[in-house]
Amino acid sequence: xxxxxxxxxxxxKRYKGYESEVVALDDISxxxxxxxxxxxxxxxxxxxxxLLHCMGLxxxxxxxKIIIEGKDTSKITGKDIALLRGKKIGFVFQxxxxxxxxxxxxxxxxxxxxxxxxREYLEKRARKLLKEVGILHRINHRGAHLSGGEQQRVAxxxxxxxxxxxxxxxxxxxxxxxxxxxxxxxxxxxxxxxxGVTVVFVSHDPVVARYGRRRLEMKDGAxxxxxxxx
Ligand SMILES: Nc1ncnc2c1ncn2[C@@H]1O[C@H](COP(=O)(O)OP(=O)(O)OP(=O)(O)O)[C@@H](O)[C@H]1O
Ligand SMILES: [Mg+2]
Numbered sequence: 293x294x295x296x297x298x299x300x301x302x303x304x305k306r307y308k309g310y311e312s313e314v315v316a317l318d319d320i321s322x323x324x325x326x327x328x329x330x331x332x333x334x335x336x337x338x339x340x341x342x343l344l345h346c347m348g349l350x351x352x353x354x355x356x357k358i359i360i361e362g363k364d365t366s367k368i369t370g371k372d373i374a375l376l377r378g379k380k381i382g383f384v385f386q387x388x389x390x391x392x393x394x395x396x397x398x399x400x401x402x403x404x405x406x407x408x409x410x411r412e413y414l415e416k417r418a419r420k421l422l423k424e425v426g427i428l429h430r431i432n433h434r435g436a437h438l439s440g441g442e443q444q445r446v447a448x449x450x451x452x453x454x455x456x457x458x459x460x461x462x463x464x465x466x467x468x469x470x471x472x473x474x475x476x477x478x479x480x481x482x483x484x485x486x487x488g489v490t491v492v493f494v495s496h497d498p499v500v501a502r503y504g505r506r507r508l509e510m511k512d513g514a515x516x517x518x519x520x521x522x
Contacts, residue, residue: 295326296362297457297490298347303356305342305513316342317353318513324458329484330492331504338510340494341462347492348460349377361457378407382451382459384493386466388443390435390450396422397431400450407454414453421449425479441472448479452489459483461493465500477503 305317316339324330324347332340345351346358349365358365360380368376390399400422401414422428425445430438438446444464451459461480465473477500483489495501509517 296323297326297360298324299357299359300347300353301357301359303346303353303358305339305346305351306354315513317346319356320513320515321356322508322515322518324490324492326457326490327484327488328490328492329481329503329505330508331501331506332492332494332508332510333496333498333501334510334516336496339513340496340510342513343510344460344462344492344494348381348383349373350383375407378403379454380457382454382456384444384447384451384459384461384464386463388435388440388447388467390438390443390446392436393434395432395434396427396438396446399435399446400453403450404453409454417453418449421452422446424483425449439472440468441475444468444472444476445479448476448483452483458490458492461491463494463496465495465497470499473497473500 300320300322303317303320307314307316320343332343334340342351346353349358360376365373365376397415397418400418401411404414405411419428422431425448427442427445430442435443465476468476480491481503484491501507505521507519507521508515
């Protein structure tokens with residue numbers, strides 16, 4: 293059987309308000325395998341971001357388990373969960389989330405420094421990744437001085453610095469024009485095809501979602517469709 297990287301077992305996420313309760317995820321069971329390129333679509337409020345955050349250990353489910361490479365994460369707490377997340381998961385966000393006053397190089401190596409890797413090793417790896425995402429010529433520029441598409445390339449290099457098992461991307465093209473969107477999706481697909489990087493991305497844009505080789509559709513906190521594309 294193929295290598296299962298992330299498994300969700302009966303994951304439910306509820307947010308409690310004063311009077312009402314929102315069920316953001318409603319008993320979701322799902323497995324993501326090595327090498328997949330997965331699109332998550334669905335209307336606003338259907339739980340896409342919550343699902344991605346739970347998969348990536350940024351948020352905890354109310355019920356159910358998140359299993360990363362066979363390891364149940366429900367008993368892991370505090371610093372250990374942050375360390376596991378830092379080592380195993382690469383995140384890409386709609387708003388890039390670069391630190392504006394740091395250079396491209398500094399932004400890319402930061403997640404590596406946080407988990408205690410050596411600067412020399414990180415800088416070498418960052419250079420290689422920046423070349424692969426086509427932004428090496430901007431290495432000493434500050435994050436704030438780059439275009440949206442350039443910032444997202446840097447964010448992809450940053451997401452890969454710790455050799456994660458998976459990249460989770462929440463609306464990675466949400467702030468980009470259609471030309472830059474295509475370039476970013478082509479880049480992610482190339483990373484998937486040529487380097488075997490597993491990617492799960494969220495997009496409400498049907499053109500972007502068509503990049504997915506497996507397409508999950510969400511509605512009211514549930515996965516209502518899970519389709520593999522031939
Ligand atoms: N921190 C929170 N506190 C309370 N409710 C929340 C919180 N985060 C999300 N929700 C609710 O959970 C549901 C799912 O939200 P989520 O952000 O996952 O949706 P989404 O599919 O990503 O939507 P969008 O396409 O607008 O980004 C929504 O009803 C939302 O209002
Ligand atoms: Mg969202």
